[in-house]
Amino acid sequence: MMILSRSVALISLFLLPLLTFSFSVDNPTDRRVLVLLDDLSLKSSHSIFFNTLKSRGFDLDFKLAEDPKLALQRYGQYLYDGLIIFAPSTERLGGSLDSKSIADFVDSGRDLILSADTSASDLIRGIATECGVDFDEDSSAMVIDHTSFSASDVDGDHTLIAADDLVKSDVILGKAKIEAPVLFRGVAHSLNPTNNLVLKVLSASPSAYSANPSSKLSSPPQLTGSAISLVSVMQARNNARVVISGSLQLFSDRLIRSGVQKAGSPNQYEKSGNEQFVTELSKWVFHERGHLKAGSLVHHRVGETDEPAIYRIKDDLEFSVEIYEWSGKSWEPYVANDVQVQFYMMSPYVLKTLSTDKKGLFHTSFKVPDVYGVFQFKVEYEKLGYTTLSLSKQIPVRPYRHNEYERFIPTAYPYYGACFTTMAGFFVFSFVYLYHK
């Protein structure tokens, strides 16, 4: 046992410098990103997107998707913190990679940007399905919208969509509003509404539908209207983040640079919203934004500082928890007025909104309910765009001890009186009975 633990310590000592660069609790932003391309020309055609990443300090490693030397991990350690797959047509990934190993990559808490396009391969569809996103089965289908297409596409088949139905979240898309519509040309996908991990970031307009533009529609399209998602994100339960886009062109320099005018709309924009959209989205997906961390749950009786092993019913207690938000560089106090704590035993007995001191400390105080049992302090914080906080701490609550009840109850004084007068009466009676003659 000793030897084993020592060797483990030794190994971790070796790995320490390595580990510090990788994804960690203290520094959630990704650093090393693997970019898989099906054609190295994408490197230049999508250079604006890649350059913004590089300028933010990401270490991009471009590889062909079929490169036989591809590997995500070596000796059980992941080599990358993030993965960008811009290889919609790749049928097989090189090396040991397949959809399962990519799913494992996500399950290890690492992030992924996946972009499909028309005629996306089964592999890409499979990865998307693993993440809860279903692309239109018809591999030649595209999103067509005869009302909100881009004006530049006026003669075409209305597959260049000017979408402006963005999710309203400052955390995902940044504080600055994206004014110009986002240009999109690609394949539609849908989400299962019962899946609460996935979210549409860019939705199609109600008039959109998914079909093959070059052939006549023989049957009604399966995906229509705002059920169609153009770009979706998934945040897994371990807070790994995934962006899935139906269009690779969305990231391309051409659409980023092009001006946009939505058909039938007087507003004309110099530049499409694409750049801002993909930049902000990449900030979110690589944990530069919206990442929360919480300290441990602290609780104690009012007037004390130490955490008791057990509470008594009707005790007054104080509860606090520290929550910080990652700004991309440092941990900043998280400020919100909607963090709640539950005092929970099968159902919440107390549900209190925590007040914050704006320095990251959230606190409240409440009275333990008049119910004994094994309770939990629970902080379940799920806010759109933020990582999920799920903290709980078990604490038993006991009933009164035998000597913690009131000794004399005022309302019972008649009974006490009755008791003692009976005793006195009996004594007098015995005395009289025994000594009366």
Add this chain to the structure above:
Amino acid sequence: MAALESPQPATATAMRHAFGNVLSVLILVLIGVLAFSIRLFSVIKYESVIHEFDPYFNYRVTQFLSKNGIYEFWNWFDDRTWYPLGRVIGGTVYPGLTLTAGTIWWVLNSLNIPLSVETVCVFTAPVFSAFASWATYLLTKEVKGSGAGLAAAALLAMVPSYISRSVAGSYDNEAVAIFALIFTFYLYIKTLNTGSLFYATLNALAYFYMVCSWGGYTFIINLIPMHVLLCIVTGRYSPRLYIAYAPLVVLGTLLAALVPVVGFNAVLTSEHFASFLVFIIIHVVALVYYIKGILTPKMFKVAVTLVVSIGMVVCLIVVAILVALVASSPTGGWSGRSLSLLDPTYASKYIPIIASVSEHQPPTWPSYFMDINVLAFLVPAGIIACFSPLSDSSSFVVLYIVMSVYFSGVMVRLMLVLAPAACIMSGIALSQAFDVFTGSIKYQLGGSSNSADDAEDTNNAPKDDAAAGKTDKGEETVKERSSKKGKKKEREPVEKPSIKSKIKKKALVLPLEASIVALLLLIMLGAFYVIHCVWAAAEAYSAPSIVLTSQSRDGLHVFDDFRESYAWLSHNTDVDDKVASWWDYGYQTTAMANRTVIVDNNTWNNTHIATVGTAMSSPEKAAWEIFNSLDVKYVLVVFGGLIGYPSDDINKFLWMVRIGGGVFPHIKEADYLRDGQYRIDSEATPTMLNCLMYKLSYYRFVETDGKGYDRVRRTEIGKKNFKLTHFEEVFTSHHWMVRIYKLKPARNRIRGKAKKLKSKTSSGWSSKSAKKNPWI
């Protein structure tokens, strides 16, 4: 009477009495040794361990008591059981046993005898069974003299029914409660015979000890009032009866209310009402007797009408109040267990949780023969002996046997209450029979020339079992005490029957040959009883049930799977992990593995048990959700299919379904039944084959023999190859008796639709809308 005639025989009888006393003390000591040592088979054959289920809880409580002291024990809130409700142990446990063992441990330790708590707990029951046999001696002696007392004590020392609950290691309430029960009855009879307030007070204290020890105290508080009522109705009211009863009710009820688990129940529940009713009646009767004493007969007639009418009114009012009280409570004021006493079918009809316990089932006829053996045949003789002559005390034991026979017919568990009564009756019967036979032999051998006095004398001559001398002595002491204490009025009714009996005895002279043969037959009967008892103690009742053994051609097999898996739990899981299992294994898990359990053998919360039952009878996903909501980490199932251990979870499964279905109606028993049976073979219903219990029991079972042959159900299982999606197997004991599964964590991602599944359901989904989606 013979002693009065000349000084010579007087010294002889004195010598004989002294000799008899020494002999009976010696016999009592030997009986004590016998009672103790016959219960050591379990230690010798297995080891010094706590047995079964409930004893583990008692052991754990005793450990807590010895570690933390009595106040902590009183206020103990246990957060490791009934998660997340917890259990207030101090207020819901009968503390008598724990306090007794704790005190013994404390005394031994302060005498520098460093015994472990476990050792003390293991040997508490045998020690108290020795006490119980001595108490039986005292009780029977009060009823029919010391000959009968010794016989009864010897019988009780080895009655199988009592052995079954008091072998070394069977550390349960009954271990001390039977002693307390008999001792309380003894003190009651003693008070009744002497009219002494001292014994009455002791009686109340003994009753208090009984209340501390066992819920069966309600038997005492109903039986004694019934006897008092019987005495009053048969015109046997006396001040002694009043002394025996009134202090018991007043002091006893006050003391009983001090026990936290009883508390106000001592005056609020119907089980206690009979005693209060009789308490009122005895006062009315006492008043009548008093008035009769101070009034002339003529005045008395007037007074009687007055008193009777007033008494009737009072009684009516009281009855009305009682009826109103009883009617206002939902179960009619009766707890489920008591109701099932009155209506044996009540529990199985309405309360599956009571019916599910095997010891709450009515016994079968063979179990009578198994548990009390030849006593069953001796009891009627004893009853007859009690009627010649009938005294207050003998009427009590008759009432006791009648009531206990009825109750034992309702619940196997209450066989334990029958056993002492049967022993007392059989002791009386044996003693009387020996009296008659040896008396006849002596008479025949001594020749017919003897006078009546001689015949009387021979009647009391020492016998093989040395009981005869005591009979005579016992009667005399009874007379002496009553004459000392009582007034002249009472003396006569006591003496009259004894004179009568002597007259009768003279007539009971049998032929020599018949007596010898009968004597031999009786001795043979006794020998059979002893053989049966030793066999029962050694073979039938000594298994600790946590260690199993089986004898086969290639020797003895020991199945120690339970302790293996509890040890696994305690070594491989986190201290605060919760383990779910059927409630039978709750006590053992908390005591042996020290892990939090969801339900345990203290079945106080039916809903909670039903939740676990529902989870066990649900499909995997639903079960996972139930267990996850209870923070369960591990699920433990007991499976006997590999080695043929019949009391496994599949055989208990019907109760899980019934109890679960009783609270959660979506569990329907019919879904699990094929042709009215729970089947697990290829005929089994799909619900059965998909329920969690089936899956956890038979997961990978087919790998053992390639066919999946279940040796308990004697069939091949219905579904052999299947995978678990929400649970993973983490431990299976050596003989597969205990299997422990871990709940898999929730999936990190939620997968999209499988490719082929894509259909028109998408519109249906969107109509359902994403109400659970926190992102929107």
